[in-house]
Amino acid sequence: MLKRRQFIGAMTALGGSVLLSACGGGGAEDGGGTSGAGAQNASATAKSASANGTAMPPATSLVDGKGATWTVSGGVAYRNGAKAGNNYDVILTLCFNGNIYVENTSGQFYQWNGSTWQASSDPRLGTTSPDGTTIPSASSIIDKTGAVWTLTNGVISRNGVAAGNNYNVSLVLWYGGKIYCRNTSGQFYANAEVAAQWLPCTDPRIAVAATAGSFFGINGHFDYTYTPAQLVSILKGLGCTSYRVGCTADANQLNAVVKLAQAFQSSGMTLLVLLNLDFYDNSGKLLAGEPAAYSAAYGPAATIANALKPYGVTLYECGNELTRDNAIIIDSTNAGTKALDFNNANWPIMRGAMRGMIDGVKSAQPTAKCGINFCVADVGASDALWDGMQPDGSGGHPKVRWDITTWHNYEVYGNIFNIGTDGAGPGIDLPTYCKARYGVPFIITEWNTGPEQTQTYRANYITSQLGSMYAARKTHNLQSVMYYVLDSGNNTFGIMTNGTALNPPYGAFTNFTSTHADN
Template identity: 75%
Template sequence: MIKRRQFLGSLSALGGGYLLGAYGQAFGAVASGASPDGTTIPSASVIIDKMGSQWTVKNGVIYRNGTTVGTTYNVSLLLWYGGKMWHIGTGGQFYVCADLDVWLPCSDPRVAVAAPAGMFYGINGHYDYTYTPAKLVSILKGLGCTTYRVGCTDDPAQISAVSKLAQAFQSNGLSLLVLINMGIYDSTGNLFPGESAAYNRGLQAAMAIANALKQYGVTMYECGNELTRQNATILDFTNAGTKVIDFNNLNWPIMRGAMRGMIDGVKAVQSDAKCGINFCVADIGAADALWDGMQPDGSGGHPKVRWDITTWHNYEVYGDIFNIGIDGSGPGFDLPTYCKARYGVPFMITEWNTGPEKAQDYRASYITKTLGSFYQQRKTHNVQSVMYYILDSGNNTFGIMKDGVALNPPYSAFASFISSNADN
């Protein structure tokens, strides 16, 4: 959450976020009777999922507890992998079982994909820090970070500040991920009247930002910040977002228009730039619908949102991203594996941390443990970068520095892990 006040407000709005994590842990025990990860039919005759349901294939059709699951035919392989059920037909296309037993096209989730080395370690910051660009470069190099995420609107003062950062980063071999901090509300705080208005505003802002930054080698943009988690877009903040019906159908086109406008604005200026869309908790219901041009009401044929990088926010209250819970009422699944197979683009965790109330010793331990988990998966899940939130929060909550002074032990835990685990 690039804006400090937005983050604190979002934690308050989530409310039940801690319950999501608790449910995910509780269902770990329930899942003990599930078939081993990677089980297939054939050679097994039955696959048991984490809910204890029995999956079978008869005459090329998939059944769960004796009842057909969606529409399937000519199924040659049923696969249990990463907490999800997948199948492939005689035509060679893979599918994954999504919300409401709909089978969505994807690639083989078992194929390991390694993101290019060199930008795995990242951190968030603000455009209005008192640190000079040179000082920030020095801090990042001291930490071992190669990627820095910063938000920017098309306000000239913000563009100027981020341009100076980009110039300093370019000459020092560091990467900048620029969050285009526009969304579904106009300058007065009101929702845009429709998809077209949101699109045009996003287009205008993205073109202004990309035009200013392209000369400094900026090639990565994140188009909007947590737009699926606004009051106008999520129906219940305690839902994990795995179902498209978790989202507001009326305001969905406004969000879609803003996202499309920002992507198109960047591409109009830099056709080879990479654009990301970020999601929270387990928002695959939103991601799938946007990707496929669907509305929460189930209607299709709408404009598709296609991004070059899938970006996600993963705070501790949301649960383990590699085994994240389903709306607090179902077992966990491997979200990056799902995204790798569904969208076929690199994956970034652009915000991660524990809660603001945690003690510094706890935060340090969480940093070490979580970086270890991310690092272990980087060569299989196409995890290109993980960006800690945040460098300096202006207090002792999220940051690892305050006014240029290291906050230990979190700072030391972060720097020590990076120095001991090469990004190669």
């Protein structure tokens, strides 16, 4: 499990990046700040700002709150005579509260932040709409990117343009950082990230409480030196009611997990078993297509489930971070919100392995619950798999349907209840979206901060994260949250080492579990 944590380092490249079009991008202030431009700035500070709301046109120039003069020529905005960052197709420039905004030919507004452009709404309309705003009764909704959503004659428009193929809409809803709608037949849809697609879902406002009794969990490894009895005792001391451990069908691994299952059966605790299978052959080459991947996964999955079913194991996670395999994700620094973020040619191989694992488990245990694991903000992957879509947008392919949505959420990925839809930008409430889209329980099967953090920082992170996750357990269908990891052999992730507690993280964890009932 530790090897895949290398991905966390790559994800740090996401922080702070914003991708804009038609008036966005980078560019240093004043085109690099030459000595001439500096002199202009010094001179400009004596100027008075334009009146609030002054627009160009009809004005021929504007003065911002810092005294800089703005002009537009050929659809390009200039600040003190120098092109202001990367901008083009400008049709309107506005001074509002001393700040400069531009509108492009697509109707998108951007605000100058002193060095670059950031997506915004028309400042004359106000700020982001409060969560839960609906049309009707509001006349419009402003999302986190500043886009304005309206409803006219049953059709939803975004910035004045019809938002994809939609009609007979009776309600538009802004909830959890996403736009949803309901048609006149009562069906809800969620707005996707690409091409204004509308995906069927349920009303995201409906609170759903997951089954109680397994909320506080932790990860471990099949090759720990702790005996099964010792593990049960340690977990009870931590206040944990669930435990995640991975294995393949290899006899040494599977026998170790069978012994754990025997001990857990009498303890009343929940054991979630990760099927640590992938889509490579013994030589490390990708399997030859979806049928081959399906067959290769089916047999080992059935073997594992057959070995564990006598001991009460009913929860399986089918694969570990497969969407983040180098053969699947095109760019590992991408958040995965779009299906296009993933390799179209290799996608069927991954899909086949996932389907094979689920079907293999179900062949041995028809009533077992199977989860599929995702990372970061991989809704592009989860939606495509659920709906039988390829990354290129083609449909009609086998659908992957799971019983539990499982996700990994490390601090570098962002807050799972407000995770960036482009890895850095405006966030969505991911468990709420998944609850509405897939209608199954949600488990966070790995969470932690980074390995470089101090133990004091880790302890504070544990307390804050458990607080937010615990508060959501009755509304977000959040069944379990599983800390990574019990013992990592050092102080990078583990909460103890060789049976000795690592404090203050251990104390922070036990203090929370002892004061918050798992009910």
